[in-house]
Amino acid sequence: MSTEQETNNNNNNTNKTVKFTLIFIKNSEKILLGLKKRGFGAGKWNGFGGKVEKNESILDGAIRELKEESNLTVTRSDMKYLGYVRYDLTESLQTDIVYVFIATKFSGNLAETEEMSPKWFKIDEIPYDKMWVDSKDWLPIVLRNRGLLAKYVLSGERDIQKKSVEDIDVPELV
Numbered sequence: 693m694s695t696e697q698e699t700n701n702n703n704n705n706t707n708k709t710v711k712f713t714l715i716f717i718k719n720s721e722k723i724l725l726g727l728k729k730r731g732f733g734a735g736k737w738n739g740f741g742g743k744v745e746k747n748e749s750i751l752d753g754a755i756r757e758l759k760e761e762s763n764l765t766v767t768r769s770d771m772k773y774l775g776y777v778r779y780d781l782t783e784s785l786q787t788d789i790v791y792v793f794i795a796t797k798f799s800g801n802l803a804e805t806e807e808m809s810p811k812w813f814k815i816d817e818i819p820y821d822k823m824w825v826d827s828k829d830w831l832p833i834v835l836r837n838r839g840l841l842a843k844y845v846l847s848g849e850r851d852i853q854k855k856s857v858e859d860i861d862v863p864e865l866v
């Protein structure tokens with residue numbers, strides 16, 4: 693089954709699937725995170741990303757969101773897809789799929805934007821306590837450049853009811 697087929701497979705009685713991207717920029721010692729300034733997830737540190745637009749590929753969405761939120765540019769070939777995190781939301785009956793990428797090469801001048809305030813963190817100083825609560829489960833897998841397959845059932849304000857997090861071989865984005 694392709695990534696597309698698999699992530700569109702609503703087997704938990706959900707009725708709408710929304711696709712998101714999330715990219716982590718990393719060098720040998722540090723990771724770049726952004727502090728969300730407004731809207732959904734405001735006040736939390738995360739990678740850069742957002743909703744994939746209609747008629748846009750997941751890869752193009754990831755590149756566009758990175759540019760919009762940090763002013764950095766990553767080429768398609770410098771992006772490595774690592775897998776996805778699936779969130780089944782029990783109240784809205786929506787499924788959010790977050791496609792996760794990592795990149796070590798980029799161009800452009802890093803800048804604060806309307807949405808994000810960026811900052812480099814040493815790997816052992818990642819502020820997990822100020823990120824979405826699930827990040828600590830799977831960001832270490834991303835940092836090891838391993839493939840990721842994570843699934844959460846969330847209620848209320850994204851409270852975790854059930855989870856499964858797997859470290860897998862790096863999958864293909866098809």
Ligand SMILES: COc1nc(N)nc2c1ncn2[C@H]1C[C@H](O)[C@@H](COP(=O)(O)OP(=O)(O)OP(=O)(O)O)O1
Nearest residue numbers: 712713714731732740741742743790824826827850
């Ligand atoms: C527990 O839920 C989440 N955990 C983590 N770690 N990351 C999450 C969670 N839910 C969403 N995300 C990621 C996915 C995206 O990268 C961002 C949210 O994107 P946003 O809602 O800001 O999307 P935009 O298209 O930028 O939104 P606007 O419509 O406001 O422009 O967080």
